[in-house]
Amino acid sequence: MFLTESVSVADLVTNTRLDVYYGKEYLNDKSISTSDISRPGLELTGFFNYYPAKRIQLLGITEISYSKGMTHERLLDVMSKMCQPSTPAFVVSTQLDPPDELLEAAKNEHIPVLGSKLTTSRILSNMTNYLEDKLAERKSLHGVLVDVYGLGILITGDSGIGKSETALELVKRGHRLIADDRVEVYQQDEQTLMGNAPAILRHLLEIRGIGIIDVMTLFGTGAVRSQTKVDLVIHLANYTKEAKFDRLGNGTQNVHIFDVDVPKITIPVKTGRNLAIIIEAAAMNFRAQSMGYDATETFDRNLNNLIKVNSQNDAKEKAEEQTVKKENKNIIGDDQKPADSEK
Known part of the structure; x- marks a missing residue:
């Protein structure tokens, strides 16, 4: 058994038809080692106790809408924490524009920022299926x-x-x-x-x-x-x-x-x-x-029917044979009886 250790971001872009907002020159340098994809909702609130930095970070309508209510300094700080050296790429779904703070933080760490016209659920499914096939x-x-x-x-x-x-x-x-x-x-x-x-x-x-x-x-x-x-x-x-x-x-x-x-x-x-x-x-x-048709079952059914018919024929022949024997016995019995004139 063996594993494919990683997939390049360039292969992901080609096979899932992603657009490149930033970092085209870094696509071959960044690799993906897991098929799991992160939706950084808690991270936007500042919770970084567990941050799966090695995963692709997918931003949808919910994440982008929440980021619009944050101040520039706060959002830049959060995006800078999310842009780790091991982070392969950011993907923004539903043809949304990536926040300027994300582009600024991504440029500092040379992390590609990608986009898709598909909804978050669709692009998540496409990327997961592709990565699971390649990394299985x-x-x-x-x-x-x-x-x-x-x-x-x-x-x-x-x-x-x-x-x-x-x-x-x-x-x-x-x-x-x-x-x-x-x-x-x-x-x-x-x-x-x-x-x-x-x-x-x-x-x-x-x-x-x-x-x-x-x-x-x-x-x-x-x-x-x-x-x-x-x-x-x-x-x-x-x-x-x-x-x-x-x-x-x-x-x-x-x-x-x-x-x-x-x-x-x-x-x-x-x-x-x-x-x-x-x-x-x-x-x-x-x-x-x-599709539900089994020739063996057909053969078994035909064989059982044949056995049943043969059994019925055998029973009928035995019944007829018993009847003939009984009639012959009666005839023999009548022949052995003395005639009235001999009495």
Whole structure:
């Protein structure tokens, strides 16, 4: 596991579309090490017993309105205390003008002052989501991540079993590659696991005998994605007569990655099997199950109905057989009775 230690303010500005009021030349020098964002309401009143200086300081309508009622000296003193060397940036929402005292204090410490047209809640959400994605704990997994019919499928298996070749066939069939060989995964929320490629391997695919190919160059931009949700793990395993594989579709397992359980399917690899088509079928079947249709349940229902019908037919045949036996017994009994003339 590893962490991305920080994100530059310049990246935040680019990815959340912030305006720069001051400090454009300092954007690359300032870094953000936490996804938490501070709303400095108590600080404006002079309370600095706990001031999270390492966080981005977000000022909305409430904070700006309160600052307008403060004297110039008092507001400048408060802003100077808020402008710490570790403070990455100030953000003013709702297209409000930053106070002159903030700009003056920020210039002294070379802290960028940014702005947004969005409301405080919206820009807070956008910045938090971006920073959580970038600063989340990551795990590097051995496998291939592909997008098949909109589902993120992580293909795993022993080295040399054919993961990359299967991914190449899937790309040729119109699906998209996210990562080959090494997949970086991180938990986005309680139920979502995201995956992407390390920067050095992005858009690249290694095929034994050919070498490394650039998928985007050969197949176009529609053949790649930067990241996707990990919906399903498909494990490729060498086929042996002793190994037991699921044949009915009711043996789905789970892989626990971080705090998320991801469904796992094991597919046997054997000469002559088209793994790309099998993975496509697995993806479509998984989607059908997610929508409430389960072929295994249909098979079980049909089997139970067949057993019920056969049981009814067996009972009917037994009843008919008992009736025939009873009638034959009666006939035999009548034949054994002496005739009236013989009495």
